[in-house]
Amino acid sequence: xxxxxxxxxxxxxxxxxxxxxxxxxxxxxxxxxxxxxxxxxxxxxxxxxxxxxxxxxxxxxxxxxxxxxxxxxxxxxxxxxxxxxxxxxxxxxxxxxxxxxxxxxxxxxxxxxxxxxxxxxxxxxxxxxxxxxxxxxxxxxxxxxxxxxxxxxxxxxxxxxxxxxxxxxxxxxxxxxxxxxxxxxxxxxxxxxxxxxxxxxxxxxxxxxxxxxxxxxxxxxxxxxxxxxxxxxxxxxxxxxxxxxxxxxxxxxxxxxxxxxxxxxxxxxxxxxxxxxxxxxxxxxxxxxxxxxxxxxxxxxxxxxxxxxxxxxxxxxxxxxxxxxxxxxxxxxxxxxxxxxxxxxxx
Numbered sequence: 001x002x003x004x005x006x007x008x009x010x011x012x013x014x015x016x017x018x019x020x021x022x023x024x025x026x027x028x029x030x031x032x033x034x035x036x037x038x039x040x041x042x043x044x045x046x047x048x049x050x051x052x053x054x055x056x057x058x059x060x061x062x063x064x065x066x067x068x069x070x071x072x073x074x075x076x077x078x079x080x081x082x083x084x085x086x087x088x089x090x091x092x093x094x095x096x097x098x099x100x101x102x103x104x105x106x107x108x109x110x111x112x113x114x115x116x117x118x119x120x121x122x123x124x125x126x127x128x129x130x131x132x133x134x135x136x137x138x139x140x141x142x143x144x145x146x147x148x149x150x151x152x153x154x155x156x157x158x159x160x161x162x163x164x165x166x167x168x169x170x171x172x173x174x175x176x177x178x179x180x181x182x183x184x185x186x187x188x189x190x191x192x193x194x195x196x197x198x199x200x201x202x203x204x205x206x207x208x209x210x211x212x213x214x215x216x217x218x219x220x221x222x223x224x225x226x227x228x229x230x231x232x233x234x235x236x237x238x239x240x241x242x243x244x245x246x247x248x249x250x251x252x253x254x255x256x257x258x259x260x261x262x263x264x265x266x267x268x269x270x271x272x273x274x275x276x277x278x279x280x281x282x283x284x285x286x287x288x289x290x291x292x293x294x295x296x297x298x299x300x301x302x303x304x305x306x307x308x309x310x311x312x313x314x315x316x317x318x319x320x321x322x323x324x325x326x327x328x329x330x331x332x333x334x335x336x337x338x339x340x341x342x343x344x345x346x347x
Contacts, residue, residue, distance in 0.1 A: 108263035280298050
């Protein structure tokens, strides 16, 4: 942990540098090779609206309509998951809390699948985000109510009920998938969403996720001090005038909206909300004034790195992005469990 504040600007510079390096690599990488100078000319033409006879239309379409939206969506989807994981870990003072562990992500996935199954996604582009938000909200409400009693929240019960609700959500998704097998188009869309990925994402998806995540991030910045106080315990937060119940409710609503937006656009992506905020907390310390913007960048870096890994080494194979994040995040989750067990003396 860096206690000296002089290191913090350097960390943010490193995060921003890493993100831009990954973004440039993502623009360059793909099944179709396009020279870096050509990409630069395409971006200049798009920004400054200049004419350039050397630009080929199909290359411009690949960069502006396929790769660039993919990068932007990776940034905001990863950011939303990391930010929500950070908020939940801070609220419940537990490094194991995350949208995927507490049933929020699976609830959002179930909502999105219901929208697909009912055909609502064909009526409006906002149907899937709306259903995902409702599914995430219901799941989190159930988990929170089970774990809370007389104003106190049992972290152990919270995690266990989150696992149980996630299992129910997964079972419901599997049931809808089994029912939909007679209609392959619907079944294929359900499989596509549950596995998670960035393929086929367009500017329409950017317009869905961008305003929700940006608004949610700005709202969370106003709660950075309350999150710091909640880390010290509910009683301490109450003693300094924090309305704990109202603060938690507002933070959960914001987190639910962001997770719903992320899942509705990229599908089921797990463990980013667990791994990224935990690592950043170890590096930057407990202050959410720094952790919130760092999680914004760190989540985007994590998801973009996973996607770049797929496009670089497995471009010819249809491996879902959610598989990569789960393969990396699940061992980290087990490591945290073992670490907590050793810390408590239960060897």
